[in-house]
Amino acid sequence: MLDSVPDKHISKRWAKLVFGPALEAGLVLLVGIGFAVLANSLSPFGLQWSRNYFPTPPATSEGPDRVSTAAPRVNAQAEAKARIESRGYAAWTFERAAEAFRDPLRLSGQIVFVDARAEIPYRRGHIPGALQFDPYRPDHQLLEVVAACLRAMRVIVYCTGGACEDAELAAALLEQAGVPKSRLAIYVGGFTEWLERGQPVEPPRTGPERIDKEVGP
Amino acid sequence: MKSGPTYIELLGLGVRWFLGLWVGWLGLLKAWDPVLFLKAVRQYGLIDTPWVLNATAILLPWLEVFSALLLLLGIAVRGTAWLLAGMLVGFTVLVGWHGWQLHVAHQMPFCAIRFDCGCGTGEIHLCTKLAENAVLIGSALWLGTGRAGQLWSVRYHLVRSCVST
Numbered sequence: 001m002l003d004s005v006p007d008k009h010i011s012k013r014w015a016k017l018v019f020g021p022a023l024e025a026g027l028v029l030l031v032g033i034g035f036a037v038l039a040n041s042l043s044p045f046g047l048q049w050s051r052n053y054f055p056t057p058p059a060t061s062e063g064p065d066r067v068s069t070a071a072p073r074v075n076a077q078a079e080a081k082a083r084i085e086s087r088g089y090a091a092w093t094f095e096r097a098a099e100a101f102r103d104p105l106r107l108s109g110q111i112v113f114v115d116a117r118a119e120i121p122y123r124r125g126h127i128p129g130a131l132q133f134d135p136y137r138p139d140h141q142l143l144e145v146v147a148a149c150l151r152a153m154r155v156i157v158y159c160t161g162g163a164c165e166d167a168e169l170a171a172a173l174l175e176q177a178g179v180p181k182s183r184l185a186i187y188v189g190g191f192t193e194w195l196e197r198g199q200p201v202e203p204p205r206t207g208p209e210r211i212d213k214e215v216g217p
Numbered sequence: 218m219k220s221g222p223t224y225i226e227l228l229g230l231g232v233r234w235f236l237g238l239w240v241g242w243l244g245l246l247k248a249w250d251p252v253l254f255l256k257a258v259r260q261y262g263l264i265d266t267p268w269v270l271n272a273t274a275i276l277l278p279w280l281e282v283f284s285a286l287l288l289l290l291g292i293a294v295r296g297t298a299w300l301l302a303g304m305l306v307g308f309t310v311l312v313g314w315h316g317w318q319l320h321v322a323h324q325m326p327f328c329a330i331r332f333d334c335g336c337g338t339g340e341i342h343l344c345t346k347l348a349e350n351a352v353l354i355g356s357a358l359w360l361g362t363g364r365a366g367q368l369w370s371v372r373y374h375l376v377r378s379c380v381s382t
Contacts, residue, residue: 020296020374021298021361024296024297025296027293027296028284028300028375032300036283039279040275040279045250045252047252047255047271049268049271050267053252
């Protein structure tokens, strides 16, 4: 009987140490979830709960390739090319993209470049004449971009290049909207390579600037 | 006559504010660009269901901001510290595990690995991130298990334990 007194005391102390903060943590979590739901609904950058933001089928080369998406860019272009082709899109090199850019058909809208980056990096600089189409916020430009793509013979979609999958996501959305897959091509090197190769951009550069700052996410 | 705050109380206040500011800043960075965070969560390859992925990317940043606000104001300090410690331990395990996978896949030294862990600060060296998280977890555990952090708190105990009297 006497032995149970210290035990009771210890269990009370333990309960005091654990139970109160744990209950409090649970309450904070519940209220925090409510706060998050409200903040997301009010935020201009808020995400939709049920939308599938990644409609492309997973690349067939899973495993180490998937891990390497966040790795330093060793063979990033080769990996990107394999990933794009495994999803059934034509993977274009810089040479093909540059050739299409110089083609007079581009000026008549038969060849269209689509920039799948977000609005801010697009405004900082993009391939001249490229239409912006952010696959995460497609509602803004969908009608205009789809109309232009349906008129074109060839649509070249790009993002920052390498591990960036946004061009493929944009291509998948365009395909869902009725643009034939055979017309869609992904420029593998993306805007990073375009800039590195000293190609024209819009608006024009005014001086030497850091590429990594310019390309953005 | 009541004396001024002790060194421990002042240290507790400093740690509480440091943790609040740091976690709040990281949460706001993610909340500011949730798409970037969504992509970062996806890269771990643990969640395939779209709504679970979206819910994770929506809830975590704002939960961090909310916890940071509570810490800065001094509301439910111990419970918030526990919650943060739990979240931080989970993130640290995930980041460490992903780093280990990269280390194995690319045969690179563990501490030379640099990637965007989705923590809000962009690309960072793995070991730097793990050390940073260790400091944050230590701070949260210290606040959560002791009585430090009571100074200038609006409501230190949100819930008084039923056995506390």
